Amino acid sequence: MKKELGKVLIDIAKLVIGGVILAGLMRQDIPPGFLFIVGSVVSVLMISFGLGFISWAEKDDKNKKQ
Helix, strand or coil: CHHHHHHHHHHHHHHHHHHHHHHHHHCCCCCHHHHHHHHHHHHHHHHHHHHHHHHHHHHHHHHHHC
16 A cells, blocks of 8 residues: 555656646746746655655565565
8 A cells, every 4th residue: 555655646746747847838827936946846745755655665565574
């Protein structure tokens, strides 16, 4: 379950990055600097939590096998 949650968070981070790029290309009323800062922070957090959950799941699996 934790591993799947980690993968979902990484997928969401990819979608956020794509959304930031598309919003930047579409020239919305959102200031570009704000858009890229918020998108970067959200993406980094999602990737960090995703990798953390995957690592946590692998440690649990390793401990169960012993």
